[in-house]
Amino acid sequence: MTLFHILDILGVISFAISGSLVAMRIRLDPFGVFIIAFATSVGGGTLRDVLIGAQPVFWMKNTEVIYLIIGSYLFAILFRKKLKYLNKSLFLFDTIGLALYTIMGTEIGLNANFHPLIIISIATMSASFGGVIRDILCNEIPVIFRKEIYATACVFGSITFLVLHNLNVHEPIVYVSTFFVVIAIRLVAVRFHLSLPTFYTKK
């Protein structure tokens, strides 16, 4: 089992838990919660595979993904009372998923020999799309358009990955650095309510 494979598993688990938490918050029934967990977990990777043309999409080739989602879903349900500080748990799992999918998207883009700008686009899309689907299905304002920096963290994570990769840095170090860049940007942004400045346009 490679490091990439482990990150993949952790990414699926993180987003499945984050999806379950949001769905339970809006009190969907058990099947509805599972649908949201599933969509959040595989959404970004599915978009990535469809755009690249790597079909059948990853979770169809790899049944383990569905078992992981079912497990994460049951975990979230069973421990929903332990996950007291729901907003914090949600932020935690969402951010870990975001960082892991940024790494995977960049790695897959590199292996397919895309241009760096395309790789960054793929990584950012596949990392943030799961959360966007989750929020649209749950009728929340998509996380990507809320005040705090979100997708921008993936952009910087992916750039970090590409720069270190080009400097021939050892792969696990590239992964870990990317992971911490994404986490750090999100943490700092949310902690200090940082957001990008906006333009003013006459109506």
Added chain:
Amino acid sequence: MTLFHILDILGVISFAISGSLVAMRIRLDPFGVFIIAFATSVGGGTLRDVLIGAQPVFWMKNTEVIYLIIGSYLFAILFRKKLKYLNKSLFLFDTIGLALYTIMGTEIGLNANFHPLIIISIATMSASFGGVIRDILCNEIPVIFRKEIYATACVFGSITFLVLHNLNVHEPIVYVSTFFVVIAIRLVAVRFHLSLPTFYTKK
């Protein structure tokens, strides 16, 4: 013409009529009604083909699908006054489409040799996605998240199909049994306002 082919045609017709009915209810113009009829009718099968990688998607390979949609659309418009009990007509066509697409999704998944869990996912997605698109485009609460059991009926229909198929039951009987399982679950759920129990989570 195979049995599968006939079910396919009936599924397209049912969903096209259900889409037209919802679109006329919110008083879209004729072209808007056609777009909704088209999207409802081919939405699920298009998602299925794109995820599996069977492109061009089915309605591009098979022009008859578009003629069927145009015919169903004209039928729904012409007989809109006969379809007096609109909610009942809508429920009828939506449920028939749901059952037929569950059968087709399971059959296609089986032919592609996917794992049973993946087959059930594909069948459920492709059967319920048309109705979800219809409701999102028409600004209704997606049918899948309303109280009564919807996608759960597809899950049980698909399981019925797989179990009977593994017992080597004759194909038409497998089809008919699946059809009636989906219809029966939906009928019972709507008749007795059955829904799955929900979790409670602290906000």
Added chain:
Amino acid sequence: MTLFHILDILGVISFAISGSLVAMRIRLDPFGVFIIAFATSVGGGTLRDVLIGAQPVFWMKNTEVIYLIIGSYLFAILFRKKLKYLNKSLFLFDTIGLALYTIMGTEIGLNANFHPLIIISIATMSASFGGVIRDILCNEIPVIFRKEIYATACVFGSITFLVLHNLNVHEPIVYVSTFFVVIAIRLVAVRFHLSLPTFYTKK
């Protein structure tokens, strides 16, 4: 550089500007504006490529598209005060994009030897999908469902293209005629608030 290639570039630019304008109007941050510009610009073509099975999708094979979007985005930001009459600028760029994507969708459908009805569907979808995504992401009523004729203009544009093409009319003339048919229908529809009549259905 072929005529087709030039139209392609102009289409990308027009939709990228139209996306930026809508996103600035609802005061998204700079990254949000870029996401909307990107989604509006490549949305229709991406849907087209995914449905046909021409993956990786066009903007992954052709990095120039991303540079064009970045340039159009910067242009829209820098000149946002010059684009005073925002609604008029928006209408202008959206309509030009619509006409150009109708031409490209029809051309691509013809080259893939699809049935005329399928070609018209592909052209209409790929031309109007960018604007629909833009409006959904920005929480506006999708342009396709507003009163004035929108997608219908693409249908007539695509039919014009196919008829002239079958009459062996010289290609640039086919392109220009299609362009003006789409523009003219939109101009007349918006100028005189034309819309299709609607049906009446009992609730």
